[in-house]
Amino acid sequence: MKAPPTCPRCFGSLHGPNAWSSAWRCDAHGDVLPFQPPRPPSLAAVEALRKNSVVPVWLPWPLPAGWLVTGFGEVGDERTGDRASVVALCGPSITHGPADVLIVAEEPGVGLGAALAGLGGPDPGEGFDAGPPNAKIEVLGHPTPLWCVAGSDDRAVYAGEALGNWLWAIFWPAEAGCLIALSELALLDLRDHELDLPFGAFSPRLGG
DSSP, X not given: OOOOOBOTTTOOBXXXXXXXXXXXXXXXXXXXXXXXXXXOSSHHHHHHHHHHBSSOOEEESSOOTTOEEEEEEEEEETTTEXXXXXEEEEEEOSSSSEEEEXXXXXXXXXXXXXXXXXXXXXXXXXXXXXXXOSEXXXXXXXXXXXXXXXXXXXSEEEEEEETTEEEEEEEESGGGGGHHHHTTOEEEEGGGOXXXXXXXXXXXXXXX
C-alpha cells in the first residue's frame, strides 16, 4: 500500500482534502502542498516527474565520476502539479567514504529545501545572499551564484535562485560541500532530456 503524503516543511502527517476544502493541512504549518512518498531510482520515476513537474528537475550532467542517481521526490498533487522536485545522488567524497547530495528546485514558500537542509523556515531566510556568493554552479549553461546557508552541522547547504525558483544543493557529510566547487557541476533540466542514468541504492536522505 502506498504511504500517505507528508508535510514538506516537517515531514509530519497531513489531513487530506475533504468536502469543505481541497487543501492538505498540517497541524503545525497549516495548509501546505503534499510531499509525496519518495520514488526509488528508476525510469518510471523519471517519466512521472517529467509529466507532472511544474518546476525544473535539476540533474548534474555529466555526472562526476562514480556518482549514481539514488531517488526522486516531489511536492504537489494531481490538482496542483509538482511545485518542488528533488533529485538524490551518491558518489565518492573528497574525504573518506561516500557523499550524499540532494538537488532541490521549488517555488518560494513550499519549504522542502529548507526542511531537508535542517532549517526552521520555508525559505533560506532574509539576507542569506547579502554577501558575495560562496560558489557558482552552471545552470543551463549560465553561471548561477549560490550562498552557504547555516543548517544542521552534519550537512553543507547552498541556496540560490534559478528560473524564478529556489535552487538548493545539500551535501552529507558537511565536508562534502567542497564538491560543489571541485566537481564543476553543471545542471540540466531532466524534463528536457532522455538520458541513460546510472542508478544506485535508494537514498536514505529523502524524506527527512
